[in-house]
Amino acid sequence: MSKLYSIAKGAAVAATLFAGTAQAQETVTWWDFLAGGDGVRMKQMISDFNNAHEGKITINATTLEWGTPFYSKVQTSAAVGEAPDVMTYHASRIPLAVKQGILQEITPDDWTTMGLSKDNYASATWDAVSIDGKQYAVPLDTHPIVLYYNKDVLSKAGLLTEDGKPKGLESREAFEATLKALKDAGVKFPLGSVTADGNFMFRTIYSLMGQQDGELLTDGEFLAGDNGEKLQNVLTVLQGWTKEGLQSTYTDYPATVALFTSGEAAMMINGVWEVPTMVDLQKEGKLFEWGAVELPVIFDHASTYADSHAFAIPANKGKEMSPEKRAAVLEVIAWIEKNSLLWATAGHIPAYGPVTESAEYKAMEPNATYSTLTANMIFDPKTPLAGVAGPIFDVMSTYFVPTLNGEMDPAEAVEEIKAELNDL
Known part of the structure; x- marks a missing residue:
């Protein structure tokens, strides 16, 4: 049995979990900052997700300007309850976001629902999205x-x-x-x-x-x-x-x-x-x-x-996320993680271990050659002063x-x- 078959099977299990929670179709509002080759690949992954979840979940995606404009918009939108349901985020920016109170914790129950765990990630990558023992994002990749x-x-x-x-x-x-x-x-x-x-x-x-x-x-x-x-x-x-x-x-x-x-x-x-x-x-x-x-x-x-692109859930002020919506968001994150082999074609090293351990990834060059560097990665210091821009x-x-x-x-x-x- 190939590793990717196992990954697909895990995604199916997650979809079943979602189906048991949500009965009506959910629309997940998504923001990212991914342009160029990154953007092309992520748009394809979003399309693939929507096709696989037709009648259950639809991602409504918007791409915003990378860097300071993106993070400023997230901060102001979360303050008035108008941020998206899920968004891409740089791991290096998480300490500032936590200080600003604009991110929700990804709880142990969330990780269980997604079928993901600490064991699936390199220790440096997992630590990069953790503040005081709590996780505030799900790493999608490392991009050194x-x-x-x-x-x-x-x-x-x-x-x-x-x-x-x-x-x-x-x-x-x-x-x-x-x-x-x-x-x-x-x-x-x-x-x-x-x-x-x-x-x-x-x-x-x-x-x-x-x-x-x-x-x-x-x-x-x-x-x-x-x-x-x-x-x-x-x-x-x-x-x-x-x-x-x-x-x-x-x-x-x-x-x-x-x-x-x-x-x-x-x-x-x-x-x-x-x-x-x-x-x-x-x-x-x-x-x-x-x-x-x-x-x-x-x-x-x-x-x-290295830094990591990650998925984060905004803390929308005055706007409580329903259990059905959260289940949909978690299914989005889990599915993208488990199907991130396409994301690797953008040069990134997928954060989800079963993908980088698959035969398909190990045949991908030059990615497989430089992926060994994940054992030697360092991230930004944990301070609100660090991070992209x-x-x-x-x-x-x-x-x-x-x-x-x-x-x-x-x-x-x-x-x-x-x-x-x-x-x-």
Whole structure:
């Protein structure tokens, strides 16, 4: 019996549970922030759900603008009882949402009804949606950053291992040797990095802090103890790569992708969400042979920053959700979780373990190759100041861009960042 058959069977059981609770058709109001390839895939999953639950449950979905606009609308809508029945949410934003009182707890009874449990999720992912021992969302995926690489260029330069991965992933010295060898081979940019966007570079920098067991927030203090030194270590390494011409300078997000897909950059650090871009270009015959792997170990051990798309239930002020509506919402969440193999084609790593353990997922590349990084994931510190488009991102990004591009001393940047963060 295949794993996916078991998953489908579990979904059928959940549907039966719902049928026993709700007699009339329920319409579930859904908000998400998913655009591009993400949006295409989620719309397909919603359509599949509606077809499978015809006459019982219908999802009425709306896609809103990603980032601050989405979260601001959720906050104001929940305050007047006009938020949706279910919505996508970033795990990194949950501490702020809990403080604002705009999320309902996903109770132990809810998890039982959905047929989901803590055992189905990586510990870091489960913890990312937990506050004081309570769960406030159901993780759909983890979406970390990875190292994309041009197999053709690296092969020509003799820089691929026998299993087709870049040489030098095991240490800073080895990886820098690979970068320098690529430069000597005439590659314009050995590494493409989003060095003009400090918000994006937070992901890389926080990953490399994690490789030193560094923490941004310790007992309410930012960059306490030797954590400032660990941040300085990272900024020094990355600034050095820029100065030596090993990574691109003042490059924004679209330009970074363009450098890689055009072949001007042999490797690129970017999110797994760019996998569909590569897949589509290759299908059209417009891209070289490529791959994606976990970030190289630059310091002590592997570590990668990740966030999770998750499902949350708003706490609509003055608007009680009926048992029938809640049963419908839980069925929506459970069905999407258990059928998230399609979501993996967007590059994301499904959070629901039985999907990533299935034979179908293990045959999916490059996802299956980089999925090992889930053992080394780190999430944002648990504070209302963290998360997508949050104050921590804003403060740090101000100093990351000039530092990475050689215009500010790393030690000075750390002192400024530390002072501003603690002023928050």
